[in-house]
Amino acid sequence: MSLAPPGRVPERAPDSRPASGPGSGDPAGPAAAAAPRKTPGRGDPGASTDPGSHAAHGRPATPARRRLLTRGSFPYLLIMPAVLGFAVFKAYPIAASFWISLTTGSGDEQRFAGLANYERLLTDPLFWTALKNTGLILVVQVPLMLGLALLVALGLNSTKVWLRPLWRLGVFVPSLTGLVAAGVMFSVILNRDAGLLNWVLSLFGIDPVNWLGSPFWARVAVVLVITWHYTGYNAVMYLAGLQGIPKELYEAAMVDGAGPVRRFFAITLPQLRPILLLTVVLSTIGTLQLFDEPYVLTGGGPDNSTLTVTMYLYDNGFTYFDFGYASALAYALALIVSVLGIIQVRLMGERR
């Protein structure tokens, strides 16, 4: 223990959450919310590696080498199952899929084809249609949903709302619904002639909308269903973020005469920045991988207006048995997701 370098936080130090101290009046506002989560992670391995090397020095060399379970190796043993699981179930399929993306043919007659699948991708109209649809849903749906989630979270956070637990439950329940179940449910609700939604609209004298049958409304329907499904999930994350904001900041701002709008933009939003970034990145990835809802709701129709990249990928793999091309699609999608993710982190996380 005494070998720990000066300044490093020792194991279970009482001050292991320094930045969270609300009284510190820390001007580096945005960092405060993230700091408490980082500290324990950084402290633990350091604390346990050092005593390990200490033990090796103090004892004869051979038995120490033979011993599998030392204080130094212990953390590695702990993470071993996860690493093994990752290697077998993630890393291996990822590598194998890359290899498959370089082959062509169908079924079990595959031959090496170099980059032919990737070239084909560039000239495939259906791939571009799918990408355009996915991009459109991304641009329209993610801001809409996250904005809505923020409003909901602000409402749920307010002490003026009665029966808050009940409201919170109600907001979160849609995210617990199975994706396919949600799709089936909405295909009944959105049915043109006998659906619930058109019946409600008819009460206001609005003509029935062909929700699933017209290219425009089918896209709206998909956006509607995803928004219904994931808003509560994001709202709960925002709510957690809101509750982590020190009240003293608001008190100080009120003393300085800041109104509610000013407090929202000067305190709430900056403090929520890490969580906002998280939800934006997660929602972007989720939307780019959109599959279940349009698959159940519209089957990608009408005329491919709701076909997404993953649906097209699935069709190529499991309906047309074209595994090489499906793998190439997967890699193209992975590339797009990574690039977008990096851009978002750069843009939104710059001040951290």
Added chain:
Amino acid sequence: MSHHLSRRRILHLATASAAGLGLTACGGGGSGAGAGGADGDSGPITVWSWTTAAEALRGVVPSFERDNPGIKVDVQDLGNPAIWDKITVGLASGGKGLADVLHIGVDYLPGYMQKFPRGLADLSKLGADRHKDAFAEGLWPTVVGKDKAVHALPWEVNPLGLFYRHDYFEKAGVDPASLTSWDDLIAAGPKIRAATGAQLLGLDKPGTTQDMDFFQNLMQLQGAFYFDHEGKVTLASPEAIQALTVIKRLNDTGLLADTAGQGTWKRLVGQGKLATAPYPAWAIEYLATKFPAQSGKWRVMQPPAAVPGGGRSAIVNSTYLTVSATSKRRKAAWRFVEYALTKPAEINRMFASGGVFPALKSAYDDPKFSAPHPFYGGQQVLRSFVDSLHAGADATNFTGDYSRALKLASDAQSQVLVKGADPAEALKAAAKQLAQQTGRQQAA
């Protein structure tokens, strides 16, 4: 010493993982498929099927197990469409985890045979050829692979019929015998609608389910399909254009209801809003059990021709039992398939328990194929479907690229029905894309 060991171990690990990569790379499968199989003729076997068919198959098990001591049969209902993913994944991984006996539809069978040539057992080695002439015309070519090996036995066949509301036709003064082509039906449709408020038939206009049976039927009635018998693309043939034109005319005259969405078709029929249903034989019991309140109101007739004076019989689709090549008990599996599908008594028992319309010709000698059906006002409905089969239908070449063709045809149909596109233009674009995607030629 320890250095040496660890290096060897590393080399060993490297080779192992490289081999693993290679295996997967071969597509799942590569040369491995078939290698794991054996011709065991006793022990437990499993069968994959779905819903009513699985239940019917279970009915065969007691007598089969009695006649074949030593074989235990476990019939599993995987559900449709889940079964296709399970079979595809199994075949793609070299046959791992597949059941011994697989129930496969004609929409998947040629694809599996073509793309996983070592995935399904060669049944001719086990004696399948002796049943060559036992099944309805047009089915045998679909079970023979490129290698001339037999990979399946036909179980179910679905000849096309036109179910219609007898009471509506009477009310509108339309004589069904006078309707020999879809032209006639399009002419009679407005009369029926005026008298009863019902539209002629329902179609999933935006193509959410890719149910293209009606379009395919109209092609099949003309002896045509997406591909000809050489496998060339015929999606833009005059027959295909005629088929889509009939659909467009039905839509333009307001005779086509939109049945997109879960259960819409069922609801419309239940409410009496559809006057006809161009459906195959499986619909006989389906209509009778789903709409008992409409008993006595329905009848069946030969489907009208797609072009005036044209053919009036078609086989919509069919399903098969196959044996996986990796099965450890191929002989036992084949014995079950042969027992279930070539004995008239067994096949009719399955049919009676709500199963599927048999492909086995000798099954039709059973008196129940001439029995009057109360739901259809005492009409001998089964006999009319058997007659339709005797009239002969052309074999349909589904090919291994059926699902791509289906997708593109579905897109073309919804372009016509939702966006008002021209049938010929839409089909020409679809055919071009189909040829491009599959590397097939377009027929002249």
